[in-house]
Amino acid sequence: LDRKKLKRNLEAMSERATRHDLDLRPHLKTAKSVEIGRLATAEHSGGITVSTLREAAYFIDGGFRDITYAVGLAPDKIDTVAGLQGDDVWVNVLVDNVPAARMLAKRADTLGVAFRAFIEIDTGDHRAGLTPDAEDLVAVAQALDESERVDVRGVLSHAGHSYRAQGADAIAAVAEEERHGLVVAAQRLRDAGFACPAVSPGSTPTAVYGKSWAGCTEMRPGNYMFFDLFQAGLGTCGIDDIAVSVVATVIGHKRDYNRLYVDAGALALSKDASANDTMAGAGYGLVCDMAGQPVAGVRVTNVSQEHGWVATANGGDPLPFERFPIGSRLRILPNHSCLTAAAYDRYYVVEGHALVDEWPRINGW
Amino acid sequence: LDRKKLKRNLEAMSERATRHDLDLRPHLKTAKSVEIGRLATAEHSGGITVSTLREAAYFIDGGFRDITYAVGLAPDKIDTVAGLQGDDVWVNVLVDNVPAARMLAKRADTLGVAFRAFIEIDTGDHRAGLTPDAEDLVAVAQALDESERVDVRGVLSHAGHSYRAQGADAIAAVAEEERHGLVVAAQRLRDAGFACPAVSPGSTPTAVYGKSWAGCTEMRPGNYMFFDLFQAGLGTCGIDDIAVSVVATVIGHKRDYNRLYVDAGALALSKDASANDTMAGAGYGLVCDMAGQPVAGVRVTNVSQEHGWVATANGGDPLPFERFPIGSRLRILPNHSCLTAAAYDRYYVVEGHALVDEWPRINGW
Numbered sequence: 001l002d003r004k005k006l007k008r009n010l011e012a013m014s015e016r017a018t019r020h021d022l023d024l025r026p027h028l029k030t031a032k033s034v035e036i037g038r039l040a041t042a043e044h045s046g047g048i049t050v051s052t053l054r055e056a057a058y059f060i061d062g063g064f065r066d067i068t069y070a071v072g073l074a075p076d077k078i079d080t081v082a083g084l085q086g087d088d089v090w091v092n093v094l095v096d097n098v099p100a101a102r103m104l105a106k107r108a109d110t111l112g113v114a115f116r117a118f119i120e121i122d123t124g125d126h127r128a129g130l131t132p133d134a135e136d137l138v139a140v141a142q143a144l145d146e147s148e149r150v151d152v153r154g155v156l157s158h159a160g161h162s163y164r165a166q167g168a169d170a171i172a173a174v175a176e177e178e179r180h181g182l183v184v185a186a187q188r189l190r191d192a193g194f195a196c197p198a199v200s201p202g203s204t205p206t207a208v209y210g211k212s213w214a215g216c217t218e219m220r221p222g223n224y225m226f227f228d229l230f231q232a233g234l235g236t237c238g239i240d241d242i243a244v245s246v247v248a249t250v251i252g253h254k255r256d257y258n259r260l261y262v263d264a265g266a267l268a269l270s271k272d273a274s275a276n277d278t279m280a281g282a283g284y285g286l287v288c289d290m291a292g293q294p295v296a297g298v299r300v301t302n303v304s305q306e307h308g309w310v311a312t313a314n315g316g317d318p319l320p321f322e323r324f325p326i327g328s329r330l331r332i333l334p335n336h337s338c339l340t341a342a343a344y345d346r347y348y349v350v351e352g353h354a355l356v357d358e359w360p361r362i363n364g365w
Numbered sequence: 366l367d368r369k370k371l372k373r374n375l376e377a378m379s380e381r382a383t384r385h386d387l388d389l390r391p392h393l394k395t396a397k398s399v400e401i402g403r404l405a406t407a408e409h410s411g412g413i414t415v416s417t418l419r420e421a422a423y424f425i426d427g428g429f430r431d432i433t434y435a436v437g438l439a440p441d442k443i444d445t446v447a448g449l450q451g452d453d454v455w456v457n458v459l460v461d462n463v464p465a466a467r468m469l470a471k472r473a474d475t476l477g478v479a480f481r482a483f484i485e486i487d488t489g490d491h492r493a494g495l496t497p498d499a500e501d502l503v504a505v506a507q508a509l510d511e512s513e514r515v516d517v518r519g520v521l522s523h524a525g526h527s528y529r530a531q532g533a534d535a536i537a538a539v540a541e542e543e544r545h546g547l548v549v550a551a552q553r554l555r556d557a558g559f560a561c562p563a564v565s566p567g568s569t570p571t572a573v574y575g576k577s578w579a580g581c582t583e584m585r586p587g588n589y590m591f592f593d594l595f596q597a598g599l600g601t602c603g604i605d606d607i608a609v610s611v612v613a614t615v616i617g618h619k620r621d622y623n624r625l626y627v628d629a630g631a632l633a634l635s636k637d638a639s640a641n642d643t644m645a646g647a648g649y650g651l652v653c654d655m656a657g658q659p660v661a662g663v664r665v666t667n668v669s670q671e672h673g674w675v676a677t678a679n680g681g682d683p684l685p686f687e688r689f690p691i692g693s694r695l696r697i698l699p700n701h702s703c704l705t706a707a708a709y710d711r712y713y714v715v716e717g718h719a720l721v722d723e724w725p726r727i728n729g730w
Binding site for chain 2: 306
């Protein structure tokens, strides 16, 4: 983890949120690190977003007190959420349907525990969430309201379809769709008597390219801390902004096949190949020297569990074997940093070539 | 982890090895569990195979004493291997090139430490290894022999191309290619004066379908303990032999899109989509009820970090929403159990519906 690049990415996003008069509630699903969470929230309210309850527990241990768990609540997790909350410690939950809302309200009364809930809005991604005009929207709020212990905080969306947009203008259009959908949903709830104080959009591409945030109160990007090849292909960052890489060692030359092998494979890099959708020939990662400079045209072209195949992207150009003797090291830029980082229990933090720190991270559920 | 299925898989492979007069040196890269390692080696020498040195350390702590680290040795790991070895504890290493062999020999003398080395043979997979007729084969043995402290144990191959074979006969042909290549390589080494006592083939498909093992001394399958959809598609196991599954909870219905959402996504299932090569429409996993019975035609068709999309394989047939109410649980059979299991730090061991044990596992490097 390159500390300078991390800090540059954090500062750029923090400045964007401040400029748009939004709280930055960063999604820690990528970094999953208390140290990074502290840096990312330095200029803001201290609220964060997480993707698992194990993350929530870890960040509560690390001193965070206002955490949004941004995956639709499974009813069998309600008691876990209750157990994590404490004196002024909140794990805000997400619902998008009447049965879950009703189970939460009922359980709140049974346990005698207060909860804060967001209603998830589908602003075009068509993953989870209710569309802004969904018949059930007010019914979900009313189901939550069946308990006085449940506070309807507001509406939340993840514009995942920004990952399928092409270019800055298309991403800006998705951002506007996300904003507009949230504002429409919030207004419907207000018309029905719910104050709906929080309006929360969130994705790295829309956070980078969104123009208006009128009516929103916060943003929840996450991947921007590290970025990756997918984001670089999408135009959300440059290659030089990617803050994490996997260090691998050359373990074999296969000159007859114009390729070599490194000791980083499917588990070390992940099998996420999505960057190839935005960057032709990304393979399973771009190969860099140990200074982090990409070696032109050289990729991880295939992986098995602990082996990575390194070859030229087109397969035809000769691989510069002399730059990669047996035992030499190289850096691999990840396709999708959220998945690659999840293979590790810590970050080796570097400034230039110097190892300056080790930061643990949390994994699992 | 279904203990009955696990034991049935272990017993079938153990019986195969015994019948062919081979030691079973199971590859623990899939299970990464001391408890499972003990069960898998019960009727055999106790030797095992691992894919990382962290696994080696973990199994040494668990009492294992003869471990083959079956990834080509990176020279920067030689000292770690030396540190893991001890009184009658061996971490056998793998080399396929003269520079690595020479570095090992030199370092053995510098450290005053003995090592056992295998030479990796490429019997058709064209990943790592020297072909049986490679000019360098004897040179690698001679480079190892530059130190009296390095024992040339023999030859080792992983017939990864068995994963690309179609049907039992084609896999049997790969197994014969693997056996023949190893025997030829061993004979060349013996002709050059190396005793080459160990001849080690290893892959689950070839272990299941191989006919002759003449000249081999052990086998090293690993995936067979759990199997997965890829193996079922290949014909190496039945769906009912798959011993691990991911339990997920339904968190949302998206009736307009004929799909629903569960709280298991890319991290919980892995993004390995390779099973689709052997089983059309496998998606990211087959959906089963909690008794482990597949729900016909229902799949995880897409994943994001913590969300799984559940839909019918063809997209057109209506999803039986009434079987999957909000909050209900289901089991997902993994595409590739080696990668799916790597997301977890333990196994929840079941017999029928009863949780009977928790077994930890090791991850990372």
